[in-house]
Amino acid sequence: MFAVLDPNDDVELNYGKDSTVSVVIQLLLFVDDRPSSQETVEQVRSYLKNSETGYLTRLQVIEIRQQPHLLEHFRLLTIPALIKIAPEPRHTLAGGSLVKQVEKWYPRWLQAIQEAENPSGEFLEELQTVGYSAELIRLADEIFRLKQEKKELIEQLRFKDQVMEMLAHDLRSPLSAVSMAVETLELAHQDPYQERIAQIEGQLFKQTHHQLRIMNRLITDILQASKHLNGQLSLRWSRLSLPSLCEEIIYQCQDQIAQKFQTLESEIPQDLPPVYADTELIRQVIINLVENAIKYTPNQGKINLCVLHRTNQKIQVTISDTGPGIPQEKQELIFEGHFRLQRDQALEGYGLGLSLCRNIIRAHYGQIWVDSVLGHGSYFHFTLPVYQ
Numbered sequence: 001m002f003a004v005l006d007p008n009d010d011v012e013l014n015y016g017k018d019s020t021v022s023v024v025i026q027l028l029l030f031v032d033d034r035p036s037s038q039e040t041v042e043q044v045r046s047y048l049k050n051s052e053t054g055y056l057t058r059l060q061v062i063e064i065r066q067q068p069h070l071l072e073h074f075r076l077l078t079i080p081a082l083i084k085i086a087p088e089p090r091h092t093l094a095g096g097s098l099v100k101q102v103e104k105w106y107p108r109w110l111q112a113i114q115e116a117e118n119p120s121g122e123f124l125e126e127l128q129t130v131g132y133s134a135e136l137i138r139l140a141d142e143i144f145r146l147k148q149e150k151k152e153l154i155e156q157l158r159f160k161d162q163v164m165e166m167l168a169h170d171l172r173s174p175l176s177a178v179s180m181a182v183e184t185l186e187l188a189h190q191d192p193y194q195e196r197i198a199q200i201e202g203q204l205f206k207q208t209h210h211q212l213r214i215m216n217r218l219i220t221d222i223l224q225a226s227k228h229l230n231g232q233l234s235l236r237w238s239r240l241s242l243p244s245l246c247e248e249i250i251y252q253c254q255d256q257i258a259q260k261f262q263t264l265e266s267e268i269p270q271d272l273p274p275v276y277a278d279t280e281l282i283r284q285v286i287i288n289l290v291e292n293a294i295k296y297t298p299n300q301g302k303i304n305l306c307v308l309h310r311t312n313q314k315i316q317v318t319i320s321d322t323g324p325g326i327p328q329e330k331q332e333l334i335f336e337g338h339f340r341l342q343r344d345q346a347l348e349g350y351g352l353g354l355s356l357c358r359n360i361i362r363a364h365y366g367q368i369w370v371d372s373v374l375g376h377g378s379y380f381h382f383t384l385p386v387y388q
Contacts, residue, residue, distance in 0.1 A: 023113050025057045026086040030071070032064050032079045032365050033237060034276050036388035040080050043099045051106065055113065064365065069144040078313065079365065084109060096312055096388075178208050235278040235363055239387050242275060242307050242315060243268045249286050250305065253294065260299045264290075267306040275315050275384040281360045282384070288353045289319040289380050296323030296378075313386050314366075320379040326372040334370070357382070 029044060031037035041061055048057050064071055064079060074083055074092070081094035082102060091109070093101040246268050257264050275282075286305075293303045301322040310316040326334060335358040361368040361382045372378035 023055045023087055025055055025084065025109065025113070027057065027059045028074075028083045028085060029059060029061045030064055030074075030076060030079055030081045030083075031061065032385070034385060034388055037080060040098055044082065044102055047099065047102060047106070055110070067141055067144075069140070073140065087113060178212065235281065237276060238279060239274045240277045240279050240282065242272055242317065242384075243270050245279065245283060246286065246305060246307060246317075249283065249290060252287070253290055256291070256294050257303070260294065260297070260301075262294065262297055262299070262301050262303060264303045264305065267304070269307065269309070272307060272309055272315060274387040276387040277364055277384050278360075282364075285357045285360050285382065286317065286319070288357055292353065292380075293319050293321035293323070293378075297321040298323070310383065313388075314383045315386060316381055316383050318379055318381045320377060322377040325374040325376055326370060326378055327374060328372075331370050331372060335368070 027048075029041060031041060045059065048059060051057070062070060070076075071079075074081075076092070076094065078094040080098050081092060082098060083093075084091040091105065093105060095101070246266065250264060250266060253264070290303070290305065297303055303322075304318075304320045306318045306320075308316045308318070335354050358368050361384075364384055366383040366385065368380070368382040370378055370380050
């Protein structure tokens with residue numbers, strides 16, 4: 001017999017007319033939003049339904065987008081994954097060949113149960129164990145949601161207070177610079193030497209463009225951070241070619257690189273498989289990391305953008321620089337909202353960029369981290385799921 005449990009279903013089970021059932025096999029199937037996930041679910045369900053056993057198999061499908069904390073609870077590194085939580089011992093199957101693994105191990109589980117099955121009089125105890133496990137998962141999920149809501153409310157209040165202070169301070173500087181540039185242009189037109197006027201205008205136009213870009217970046221960071229804090233970071237999933245996107249971004253950043261006489265090298269294989277992602281959000285992540293590399297790399301320094309087919313399920317993107325590096329004890333903190341290194345206090349920005357990058361990559365079921373040594377630059381890495 002076979003049963004599929006919806007996360008909202010009652011924990012009690014319907015055992016039908018078969019009174020010979022003495023053990024309940026409880027399975028948790030973890031999936032994500034990729035197109036191949038639903039196919040995996042249907043294949044596992046079909047196999048279990050067609051398996052003739054004297055036991056009730058109970059399958060609960062869990063979407064990690066709705067219950068991400070369960071990944072950490074069960075220490076899962078790869079999706080899809082299937083866990084046999086009852087009867088003991090627990091057994092985890094994971095990876096791209098999940099259905100084949102189920103076909104291999106399910107008969108072994110049945111054999112182990114037959115060899116160690118409890119007398120039928122202890123059937124109620126087995127049911128209570130299964131029901132207890134499901135209830136624990138439900139309660140853990142509820143506690144997690146309440147904690148997240150509390151945390152988000154506190155972050156929203158703190159963020160709004162900080163934004164008011166930062167807007168008054170940070171936007172004043174670029175606005176003053178633009179105002180001075182306009183005044184200088186007015187004075188320059190009173191100069192009788194036309195050649196000198198053209199030279200001054202060229203310099204001021206560059207300065208004005210730079211200051212306006214700073215203001216646009218500040219406002220973009222604030223708006224994106226506000227959307228995330230209000231739960232509005234919605235993803236538009238699509239098939240994305242990273243080589244094409246990276247080439248667009250490299251071309252877009254050429255002027256900034258030229259101003260500092262830097263070199264940007266790329267290692268992007270053209271035969272990379274597509275990834276499953278929101279194109280505009282991933283664009284924002286790569287631009288943010290590349291612009292940070294440009295900002296912290298000194299004049300005539302080197303920047304590298306590398307894309308690697310890391311595993312069958314993951315693509316890794318790495319942006320490295322030859323800047324000052326990041327202290328070991330600060331390498332995790334830089335991804336926290338509003339955290340800034342002491343060296344950055346005089347630079348434009350709210351310290352929101354890396355926090356946004358982490359939120360976006362986590363929403364894609366990926367990871368983001370930094371490797372850095374003081375005086376030897378930094379390597380920022382993130383992963384994305386392959387389109388399947």
